[in-house]
Amino acid sequence: xxxxxxxxxxxxxxxxxxxxxxxxxxxxxxxxxxxxxxxxxxxxxxxxxxxxxxxxxxxxxxxxxxxxxxxxxxxxxxxxxxxxxxxxxxxxxxxxxxxxxxxxxxxxxxxxxxxxxxxxxxxxxxxxxxxxxxxxxxxxxxxxxxxxxxxxxxxxxxxxxxxxxxxxxxxxxxxxxxxxxxxxxxxxxxxxxxxxxxxxxxxxxxxxxxxxxxxxxxxxxxxxxxxxxxxxxxxxxxxxxxxxxxxxxxxxxxxxxxxxxxxxxxxxxxxxxxxxxxxxxxxxxxxxxxxxxxxxxxxxxxxxxxxxxxxxxxxxxxxxxxxxxxxxxxxxxxxxxxxxxxxxxxxxxxxxxxxxxxxxxxxxxxxxxxxxxxxxxxxxxxxxxxxxxxxxxxxxxxxxxxxxxxxxxxxxxxx
Amino acid sequence: xxxxxxxxxxxxxxxxxxxxxxxxxxxxxxxxxxxxxxxxxxxxxxxxxxxxxxxxxxxxxxxxxxxxxxxxxxxxxxxxxxxxxxxxxxxxxxxxxxxxxxxxxxxxxxxxxxxxxxxxxxxxxxxxxxxxxxxxxxxxxxxxxxxxxxxxxxxxxxxxxxxxxxxxxxxxxxxxxxxxxxxxxxxxxxxxxxxxxxxxxxxxxxxxxxxxxxxxxxxxxxxxxxxxxxxxxxxxxxxxxxxxxxxxxxxxxxxxxxxxxxxxxxxxxxxxxxxxxxxxxxxxxxxxxxxxxxxxxxxxxxxxxxxxxxxxxxxxxxxxxxxxxxxxxxxxxxxxxxxxxxxxxxxxxxxxxxxxxxxxxxxxxxxxxxxxxxxxxxxxxxxxxxxxxxxxxxxxxxxxxxxxxxxxxxxxxxx
Numbered sequence: 033x034x035x036x037x038x039x040x041x042x043x044x045x046x047x048x049x050x051x052x053x054x055x056x057x058x059x060x061x062x063x064x065x066x067x068x069x070x071x072x073x074x075x076x077x078x079x080x081x082x083x084x085x086x087x088x089x090x091x092x093x094x095x096x097x098x099x100x101x102x103x104x105x106x107x108x109x110x111x112x113x114x115x116x117x118x119x120x121x122x123x124x125x126x127x128x129x130x131x132x133x134x135x136x137x138x139x140x141x142x143x144x145x146x147x148x149x150x151x152x153x154x155x156x157x158x159x160x161x162x163x164x165x166x167x168x169x170x171x172x173x174x175x176x177x178x179x180x181x182x183x184x185x186x187x188x189x190x191x192x193x194x195x196x197x198x199x200x201x202x203x204x205x206x207x208x209x210x211x212x213x214x215x216x217x218x219x220x221x222x223x224x225x226x227x228x229x230x231x232x233x234x235x236x237x238x239x240x241x242x243x244x245x246x247x248x249x250x251x252x253x254x255x256x257x258x259x260x261x262x263x264x265x266x267x268x269x270x271x272x273x274x275x276x277x278x279x280x281x282x283x284x285x286x287x288x289x290x291x292x293x294x295x296x297x298x299x300x301x302x303x304x305x306x307x308x309x310x311x312x313x314x315x316x317x318x319x320x321x322x323x324x325x326x327x328x329x330x331x332x333x334x335x336x337x338x339x340x341x342x343x344x345x346x347x348x349x350x351x352x353x354x355x356x357x358x359x360x361x362x363x364x365x366x367x368x369x370x371x372x373x374x375x376x377x378x379x380x381x382x383x384x385x386x387x388x389x390x391x392x393x394x395x396x397x398x399x400x401x402x403x404x405x406x407x408x409x410x411x412x413x414x415x416x417x418x419x420x421x422x423x424x425x426x427x428x429x430x431x432x433x434x435x436x437x438x439x440x441x442x443x444x445x446x447x
Numbered sequence: 448x449x450x451x452x453x454x455x456x457x458x459x460x461x462x463x464x465x466x467x468x469x470x471x472x473x474x475x476x477x478x479x480x481x482x483x484x485x486x487x488x489x490x491x492x493x494x495x496x497x498x499x500x501x502x503x504x505x506x507x508x509x510x511x512x513x514x515x516x517x518x519x520x521x522x523x524x525x526x527x528x529x530x531x532x533x534x535x536x537x538x539x540x541x542x543x544x545x546x547x548x549x550x551x552x553x554x555x556x557x558x559x560x561x562x563x564x565x566x567x568x569x570x571x572x573x574x575x576x577x578x579x580x581x582x583x584x585x586x587x588x589x590x591x592x593x594x595x596x597x598x599x600x601x602x603x604x605x606x607x608x609x610x611x612x613x614x615x616x617x618x619x620x621x622x623x624x625x626x627x628x629x630x631x632x633x634x635x636x637x638x639x640x641x642x643x644x645x646x647x648x649x650x651x652x653x654x655x656x657x658x659x660x661x662x663x664x665x666x667x668x669x670x671x672x673x674x675x676x677x678x679x680x681x682x683x684x685x686x687x688x689x690x691x692x693x694x695x696x697x698x699x700x701x702x703x704x705x706x707x708x709x710x711x712x713x714x715x716x717x718x719x720x721x722x723x724x725x726x727x728x729x730x731x732x733x734x735x736x737x738x739x740x741x742x743x744x745x746x747x748x749x750x751x752x753x754x755x756x757x758x759x760x761x762x763x764x765x766x767x768x769x770x771x772x773x774x775x776x777x778x779x780x781x782x783x784x785x786x787x788x789x790x791x792x793x794x795x796x797x798x799x800x801x802x803x804x805x806x807x808x809x810x811x812x813x814x815x816x817x818x819x820x821x822x823x824x825x826x827x828x829x830x831x832x833x834x835x836x837x838x839x840x841x842x843x844x845x846x847x848x849x850x851x852x853x854x855x856x857x858x859x860x861x862x
Contacts, residue, residue: 048779052803055525125802131824136812139823142801146835164632225659229835244640248660248837271858278860285569311772331560352757364463386853387540388467398552398856408554408852409546420561420644420849421837434835438801441813445693 034211035172036220040059040227043148043173044206049203051145051171055122058169058368061200062118066111068196072188073107079188080157087181094142095285100155100182110161113412117165120411123170123430138440143433145171147229150221150224152177152243154235164193164207166220166414170432173206177221179235180213187211234415237342252427255392255418257287257370258342259400262359262385264376265296269303271397272375275312279373285344287416288371288393288403292339293350294359300352304328311348320347322437339366355377357383360388367391369418392418392425450624451635455642458563458588464509464618465586466560470537472486473584476615477533481526483611484647487603488522494603495572502596510700515570517600524639525576528827532580536828538845546705548715558848560586562644562857565636567592567658569650572600572780579608579622585847588621590643592636595628602626637662649830650759666848670807670833672702672785673757674815677774677800679791680711685717686812688725688792693814694788695727700759702809702831703786707754708765709774712738715767719743726763742767754781771796774845775803784833786818807833807840 053061054282069076080102087100091425123143124255130140149172151163160176167174172346176222187372190209197206210217221228222243231251244253261279263272279290295303299321308318308328319338320331334349353359363372393403403426405413410428416424423431427444484491495517502515538558545555564579564587577589580734582589593601605624612621625632633692636643637658646666648658659668676694678687694705708720713736723733723743726862734753749764754777768774778787788810789800797811808818820828825843832838838846 055616126828131565133824134823137817137822144802149806225768249858250665250834252836268858274860275858282861382855387559388463390562391851393854395854396856398854398859399861401861402552402854402856402859403852407548407552408549418454419665421667425852434839435806436801437805437818437840439808439810439813439817440797441811442720443690444813444817445689446697446814446816 036210036217036224037227039175039210039340040224042149043175043208044201046205047145047147047173050206051174053171055124056199058107058122058171059118061197062165062184063176064112065168065193066194066198067116069107069111069114069161069189072192076102076107076185076188076192076407079184083182087103096155098433100157100185101276102157102185106158110158113162114165117169117412119428120169120429122169123433126437133384134444135444137444140438140440141435142438143435145307146222146432146434148173148175148285149225149432150175150177150228150231151247152218152221152222152231152233152235152239152405153179154239155179155181157182157189157233160186160209161187161193162412163414166412166429168197168202168206168431170218170429172432173208175208175210175221177210177218180334182212183211191315219246222249222334225249232415252415252417252422253419254415255287255370256368257340258292258340258366258368259288259290259370260294260363260372261290261400262294262353262356262363262372262374262376263296263299263303264356264378264381265298267375268377269299269306272303273307275373275375275397275399276307277310277314280311280316280348281346282305282399284346286401287342288400289344290373291341291343291346292366292401294353294362295350296359297352300324300327304350304352308350310346315346319347321349322350323352324350331424342368357386360385364388364390370416371395371400373398373400392416415424449626451632451639452642454590454623454625455639458590458623460641461618462560462562462588462619465583465588465621466539468586468617470539472534472606472616474538476612476617477580478528479530479611479615480583480608481608484522484526484529484604487607491517491522491600491603491607494599497599498597511570512692512706513596515572515600518571520572520600525573528577530829532584532844533846535584535752537584538799539850543850550827550859551857552859555855557848557853558850559846561849563588563590563642564847565590565643565646565664565724567633567654568594568646568648569648569654570594570596572597572604574649575604575763576608576856577827578829580603580856581827581844581847583612583617584668585844587847588623590623590625590636592625592633597637598626634661637664640664642678646754647830662695667832667837668834669785669830669832670785671757672704673707673755673781673783674705674785675701675709675778675782675787676705677709677768677771677778677787677789678711678718678772678821679789679793679796680715681704681792681796682714682790683792684714684721688722690790690812691722691813692725692729694763694816695726697765697814697816699761701816702757703815705788705815706756706758706763707781709768709777710762710765711774712767712769715739715742719765719767723765730761734762736764736766738767739765743840757783761838771799776802779803779805784852785831786810786815788813788815789834807831
């Protein structure tokens, strides 16, 4: 059994070689990885069936089971993602800027990989393939630690992907998977500052909280989404209804789905009954504040605590607020700093909302569901950061890089 | 006594207001802060004298005592720094980029403050003033926790600075200082994720290690500097000598002073005796590897462990390496990823060094002492980051900001 330290050492060594690979070799490797997924479909599916059987015997929810399953169409999709990553520009080696100092010293910044990335995630095995591709393209070695439910799928996937990458010229330990489901392995990973440059946790609140609180390796926090839409009194209410329905129903289990609706008090009486009807027609359960429950029948009153909650389900809670200022204050206090939207016709109100809402993405007259690397046109996405340092919002290949300064002198001395 | 949680809450509230301040108000506040330092010089000096007396009675080294002392010339310098910060451009509110998606959605990034910054630092009280100025200019609230040796100086400085800033229009808790020297206060600060957005430790290895290992708040690690100069066989040896002397002697107690000298074996016999003579003439103690000690008399052989060490003193160790590859490997293994330099005439060798050395700053034919915000022309500097995420190398005002995405739609729905 490979120890975690060995895994880390190998990844660090591999990262040195990965940092030197040309875009051409990396793109050939990505194509080869995509081909390998398709060629080894039977092996992948059979490993996945073992995971699915084990999970079924535990009797989990259908939604969880669905996330775990790898079939022909999902494998095709994973392969397509890898081929798309191959077509994206290579950020490594890019001279970001240069300037010359009065003493003639030329100073610049060059983009380089982070080094070794640790991914800690839950059941979705397609993360294994996406993360491998994005890390390889950005010149980083990756250590993958998926959920224990997907251990067989992830092990086979990582083997297939790494073998293909190595054949195309990548170093031996470019893509490694933690082969044990022992929790101690995660604890070790979180202490390996010497070998791991950054940890990215992806999954539920408990997983992220545990990594953020226990890791000594720098973490990029990918967040939960308690997203809001605020309807200002001058909003186009005809436009508001489809935006709210889209944000809530287009895919309710995602972090950028809307969970809370704030409505200006001056339009509450006309707008709330209408939107509640539309939401209920789309099978959404509506809850609300003490004022909202007085306006429409059968709306459950929620507790203060629930304003912090991410439902990830066909549920929404409505709050009536006195004005834009109260909406901003409420969102900054109870929100999760992911995505929040304002619906208004007024530019100055929108600008105030954009400036004062302390979230990764702030939308004006658009669904919250747009917070996504592909929707933004960033190409592949490795997660959505809700922290402020390093990267905020959808993270693409470029966010897995850093810069270093270079200083070009001709015998320059500091005075 | 204000609790740490109260300090945090007030800072968070202040940060909302600070984020909205115009550049004009911030610059007036900075000018007022500079004036206030000069006007309250007597009070500051007398608080500082209490600190100095307490430290003297403990019998510390003169170098440490020197860092603590605030006299007229240092207060003038602190005031000048604040006035310089006032002249720098305001990064807040800058639209960094925008682009339009095929569906007409306009997406962009706008620069905003981080929020609340916690500074944990050792004795130098000028950090109190510099950090206050840089945080204010970047729209952040700051919680200052200086060394216990400087508690009286820091408390008075923060009071004087905050009072001036508030009079000019800053919110009440823009600049706060932790008034207790109790270690538990630091532990609390490191757990206050809800109120503190980032912690910046500045000081010795133990302080930084303790913050990095124990903080739950994201940390920007400012580093120790075990800096290297590698002399390639084709280097201009006449140019090499002043560069090495400058890097070692210009200010040996700083993190960007050179600590290790690597010399290509093909020039070792001619170059090492010469450089040792020059170094000794400048009172530098020279140590070395097993090959170096054979070349020159009275050079102490160092242990493997010592290659990791930062001297911060007039000491340097020399190692003979077989080629550029060995030099790169040695630096990446034993260095502290701060600043490393190559002396060579060959562009391709320099480029390889720049690309493969895993450090914040990589210099070609220039002294390591240039790694500094002012030397780079970045204006004020809050520290030198040796970590890879968020900021790497000298950190200026811009590095205390983050960006958020804004999405401008006209009823856009996700398909």
